[in-house]
Amino acid sequence: MYPEELKYTDDHEWVRVENGKAYVGVTHYAQEQLGDVVFVELPDIGEEFEMGDSFGVVESVKTVSDLFMPLSGKVVEINEDLEDSPEAVNEDPYGEGWIIAIELSDESQLDQLMDSEAYQKTLE
Amino acid sequence: MKDRDLIFEKSRPGKKGYSLPELDVPQKQDLLPENLQRKNPAPLPEVAEGEVLRHYINLSQLNHSVDNGFYPLGSCTMKYNPKINEDVSRLPGFAELHPYQSEEMTQGALKLMAELEKYLCEIGGMDRVTLQPAAGAHGELAGLMLIRAYHRHRGQDHRKKIIIPDSGHGTNPASVTMCGYETVEIPSDDKGCIDLEALKEVLDDKVAGIMLTNPNTLGFYEENISEVCRLVHESGGLLYYDGANANAIMGYSRPGDMGFDILHFNLHKTFGTPHGGGGPGSGPVGVKDKLVPFLPNPMIEEEDGKYFLDYDRPQSIGRVRSFFGNFGVLVKAFTYIRMLGAEGLKQVSEDAVLNANYIMEKLAKSYHLKYHRNCMHEFVLSGKKQKDEHGVTTTDIVKNLLDHGIHPPTVYFPLIVEEAMMIEPTETESKETLDEFVAVMEKIAKMAEEDPEKLKEAPYTTPVRRLDEAGAARNPILKWEPKG
Numbered sequence: 307m308y309p310e311e312l313k314y315t316d317d318h319e320w321v322r323v324e325n326g327k328a329y330v331g332v333t334h335y336a337q338e339q340l341g342d343v344v345f346v347e348l349p350d351i352g353e354e355f356e357m358g359d360s361f362g363v364v365e366s367v368k369t370v371s372d373l374f375m376p377l378s379g380k381v382v383e384i385n386e387d388l389e390d391s392p393e394a395v396n397e398d399p400y401g402e403g404w405i406i407a408i409e410l411s412d413e414s415q416l417d418q419l420m421d422s423e424a425y426q427k428t429l430e
Numbered sequence: 431m432k433d434r435d436l437i438f439e440k441s442r443p444g445k446k447g448y449s450l451p452e453l454d455v456p457q458k459q460d461l462l463p464e465n466l467q468r469k470n471p472a473p474l475p476e477v478a479e480g481e482v483l484r485h486y487i488n489l490s491q492l493n494h495s496v497d498n499g500f501y502p503l504g505s506c507t508m509k510y511n512p513k514i515n516e517d518v519s520r521l522p523g524f525a526e527l528h529p530y531q532s533e534e535m536t537q538g539a540l541k542l543m544a545e546l547e548k549y550l551c552e553i554g555g556m557d558r559v560t561l562q563p564a565a566g567a568h569g570e571l572a573g574l575m576l577i578r579a580y581h582r583h584r585g586q587d588h589r590k591k592i593i594i595p596d597s598g599h600g601t602n603p604a605s606v607t608m609c610g611y612e613t614v615e616i617p618s619d620d621k622g623c624i625d626l627e628a629l630k631e632v633l634d635d636k637v638a639g640i641m642l643t644n645p646n647t648l649g650f651y652e653e654n655i656s657e658v659c660r661l662v663h664e665s666g667g668l669l670y671y672d673g674a675n676a677n678a679i680m681g682y683s684r685p686g687d688m689g690f691d692i693l694h695f696n697l698h699k700t701f702g703t704p705h706g707g708g709g710p711g712s713g714p715v716g717v718k719d720k721l722v723p724f725l726p727n728p729m730i731e732e733e734d735g736k737y738f739l740d741y742d743r744p745q746s747i748g749r750v751r752s753f754f755g756n757f758g759v760l761v762k763a764f765t766y767i768r769m770l771g772a773e774g775l776k777q778v779s780e781d782a783v784l785n786a787n788y789i790m791e792k793l794a795k796s797y798h799l800k801y802h803r804n805c806m807h808e809f810v811l812s813g814k815k816q817k818d819e820h821g822v823t824t825t826d827i828v829k830n831l832l833d834h835g836i837h838p839p840t841v842y843f844p845l846i847v848e849e850a851m852m853i854e855p856t857e858t859e860s861k862e863t864l865d866e867f868v869a870v871m872e873k874i875a876k877m878a879e880e881d882p883e884k885l886k887e888a889p890y891t892t893p894v895r896r897l898d899e900a901g902a903a904r905n906p907i908l909k910w911e912p913k914g
Contacts, residue, residue: 342900367899368842370600392904 307334309400313416314425317374320400321419327383330376331404332364332395335429340366343395346388349406354380357415361406364395373405377415383407434492434893437475437485438910447479492893494837495706500863502789504808504840504852505599505647507677507699508706514769515702515762524761529753533738540737543754544730546764547714553767553775554673554693555686556716560725561760562751566674569694569713570605570641572726572750576692576717577639577668578609579724579747586666589638593667595624597647597844599674611638618846622648622801624658633661639668643675644688645806647844647852649786651678659689668692668721673713676700677856678783678807681776691718701763712759726750781857782807785864789855792868796875800847808854810847811839817849822878822885824849829896830877832889834870 308314313321318336322329337343345365355361360372361381384406388394395403410416420428477485494501501508519525527539547559563569574592581589592606593614603613614632619625623646640662644652652658662669671685671693677700685693697712698705705711717725727746728739754760770778783806790809794802798812813824828838828851840852855864877885889895 342903344900344903365903367903369845371845393900 308422308426310422312400312422313376313419314422315374315376315419316428317376319374319376321376321416322400323416326409327407328377328379328410329404329407331399332373333425334399337396337399337403340364340371340395341368342366343392346385346392346395346405348384348386348388349381351381351384354411355408357418375408376419377408377410378412379408379410381406382409434489436910437477437482438912440477440481440485441475443476445476445478447477447482494832494835499835499837500855500859500867501706501837502839502853502855502867503706503837504810504854505674505843506706506840507674507696507807507854507856508837509677509699509702509856510858511702511704511762512766512769515765518765519758519761524758527757529757533736537737539757540730540739542764543757543760544732544737546760546767547730549764549767550695550714550716553680553684554671554676554695554716555684555688555690556693557686557719558722558725558729559714559716560729560750561712561714562726562749562755563694563713563715564751564756565711566672566694566696566699566713567601567605568711568750569696569715570601570670570672571608572713572715572747573670573692573694574605574609574611574639575747575750576715576721576724577670578611579745580668580721581638583724583745589636589666591632591637593629593632593637593640593662595642595646596846597622598641599643599647599672600843602641602672606641618646618648621803622646622650622846623652624654626654626657626661629658629661633665633667635666637662637665637667639670639691641670641672642690643672644685645675645678645808647675648801648810648847649675649678649805649808649852649854650801650803651806655688663689674699675807678779680779681772682779686716686718691721692716697759697763702766703759703762710756710759712756712763714755778857779807782855785855785857785859786853788861789853789864789868793853793871796872797851807856808852810844811851811853812847813849813851816875816878820878820882822882824851826882826886826888827851827874827878830874830885830888831870833891836867836870 314333318333320331320333343364343366347363349361355375357375357378359375361375362373364371364373385404496508496510523538527536543561547561550559551557563572581587590612591614592611593616594602596615596617606613616628616632617625644655646652659669668691669689671690673693673695676695692715694713694715697703697714698709723743723745724747726749727743728741729743731738731740786805786807786809790805793811798815800812813827816822816827824841828841831838842850843852844850
C-alpha cells in the first residue's frame with residue numbers, strides 16, 4: 307500500500323526521486339478517500355511552485371481537491387495520459403497514476419518528508 | 431416500469447399535436463441573411479398532444495420532491511413551500527407585468543420590492559439590500575465585488591486575500607476566485623468552530639475580508655463571532671455573512687449585530703421559495719451604511735409616497751443582473767414573510783433547531799458523531815462506524831434511504847468529517863416524519879451489521895439502480911443522436 311522507497315507528505319502526496327527528477331502522485335489512502343477520480347487538472351511544463359503550493363486539482367465523484375507541491379521546484383513532465391484515463395490514479399496510484407515530475411530547487415527539502423512507516427502512523 | 435424513451439424517440443414522421451391558423455400576412459423572406467437561413471426544417475419531435483402530456487407527466491413523477499417525501503438535504507433547507515406563495519406570485523398584476531413598463535405603471539411592484547428590502551434589512555440587521563442577485567453564489571460574487579469597490583475607494587486595492595474556514599461552502603472559494611481574489615483557508619478547532627489563533631496568524635494588511643456562515647457548516651453557532659469580527663475589522667478587513675444557514679437564527683440573532691458588514695440571503699432556502707429543480711433562486715445582498723454607495727444600480731427609493739428607480743449613484747458597481755432580479759421569487763418571499771410575521775419567523779428557526787437536535791440525539795446511538803454537542807438547524811452525522819466495522823460506506827447507507835422514499839442527506843461534505851452525512855430536517859416536518867426517518871436510519875444501521883452485502887446493492891425500488899457516476903463524469907453523453 308505504501309512503498310518503502312517513496313517519501314510522503316501530510317497532504318497525502320508521494321515522491322519518488324529518479325534520475326535527478328522527483329515524480330509526484332497521490333497515495334493509496336488519498337485515492338481511496340477521493341473515490342472514483344474523474345478529472346485531473348495538470349499544471350503546464352515549466353511552471354514553478356513553492357513547497358505547499360497548489361499545483362493542480364483532482365476531481366472525483368465525491369469531491370474536488372487541491373494537489374499540493376511536496377517540494378519546491380519546476381514542473382518538467384506531466385502525465386498527459388490522465389486526461390483520457392483519470393482512473394489510473396485509483397488503479398495504480400504509484401505507477402500509471404503519477405501526476406507530475408519536478409526538478410527540485412532545494413534537495414535538502416527531501417529530509418522534511420516522511421518515510422513509509424511515519425506516513426502510515428499519521429493515518430492511524 | 432414506465433417507459434423512459436426520449437421525446438425524440440417517440441417521434442414519427444407526420445404526427446402532430448398542433449394546428450396553426452392560415453398565414454394572413456405577406457411572408458418576408460429576406461429578414462435573415464442567406465447564410466443564416468435554415469436549409470431544412472428543424473428536426474423537432476413529431477408527437478401527438480396526448481403523448482407529449484403523458485411523456486412529461488410521467489417524467490415529473492420520477493422525481494423526488496419536497497411535496498412527495500422527506501428531503502433532509504443539509505445546507506439546502508428543503509422546507510415546505512407554502513402554496514399561497516404561488517397564488518400571490520401568479521396574480522395578473524405581478525405575473526403579467528413587463529419590466530419595461532414605466533414607474534407610474536409599476537408602483538405596486540416597486541412598493542413590494544421596497545418593503546421586502548426593509549424586511550430583509552430588519553431580519554439581517556443591515557442598512558440597505560439589493561434584490562438583484564439571482565442565486566446564493568451570485569450574491570456571494572456581488573458581495574465580494576462590493577468589498578473590492580470599498581477597498582479600492584479607500585486606496586486599499588492591495589488587499590487581495592479572503593479568509594475562509596475549512597468548513598466553508600464550496601461556492602465561497604469559487605466566488606473569491608471569480609472576483610480575482612485569493613482564498614486563504616483556516617482550520618476549525620476541536621469544537622468545530624473558527625480557530626482564533628489560526629485566524630490571528632493570517633490577518634494582515636493584505637486581507638480584504640472573511641466569508642463565514644453562522645451557524646457554520648457543521649451546524650454550530652460560532653461562539654466567538656464577536657471576537658472574530660473585532661479581529662478582522664482591526665486588521666482593516668470586512669466580514670461577509672453567507673446566509674445559507676440563516677434558517678437557524680431568524681428573530682434570535684442578526685448578522686448585522688454580530689458585526690458582519692455584508693450578507694446574502696437565499697430566499698429559496700430561508701424564505702420558502704422553490705428550489706432544487708423548481709427554482710429559480712434569489713440571493714439578495716444586504717450591507718451596512720459604509721457600503722451602501724457601492725450597491726448595484728438601480729436602487730428603489732420613495733419620495734412622497736411614490737416609488738422610483740435611482741440610477742444616480744456614481745460609486746455603484748453597476749448592474750449585476752438584468753432588470754430587477756427574479757421578481758416572481760421576490761413576490762413569493764414577500765408573501766412568506768407577511769404570512770408568518772415576526773413571531774412566525776422566530777418560530778420557524780426555533781422549530782428548525784429543535785427538529786435537528788431531536789434527530790441528532792436519536793441517531794447518536796447508532797451512528798458516529800465527530801462533534802457531539804447541541805446543534806442548530808442541521809448536524810453532520812458520520813458513517814465511519816459502519817465503514818470501519820462492516821465495510822459499508824455512506825453512499826451505501828443513503829442509497830438505502832431511497833428505497834424508503836426519503837431523499838439522502840448531503841453526503842461527503844463538509845470535508846472535515848469522514849463519511850459525512852449532513853442532515854437538515856427543517857421546521858416543517860412533523861414529529862411522526864422525524865421518527866420515521868430515525869427508524870429507517872436505525873434499520874439501515876442494523877442491516878449494516880447483519881447483511882452488509884444486501885445494503886451495498888441498494889436501491890432496489892427506484893426507476894434506476896446504482897448509476898455509473900464515474901462513467902457519466904468521465905464520458906458524458908451531452909447530446910442526443912438518432913440511433914443507427
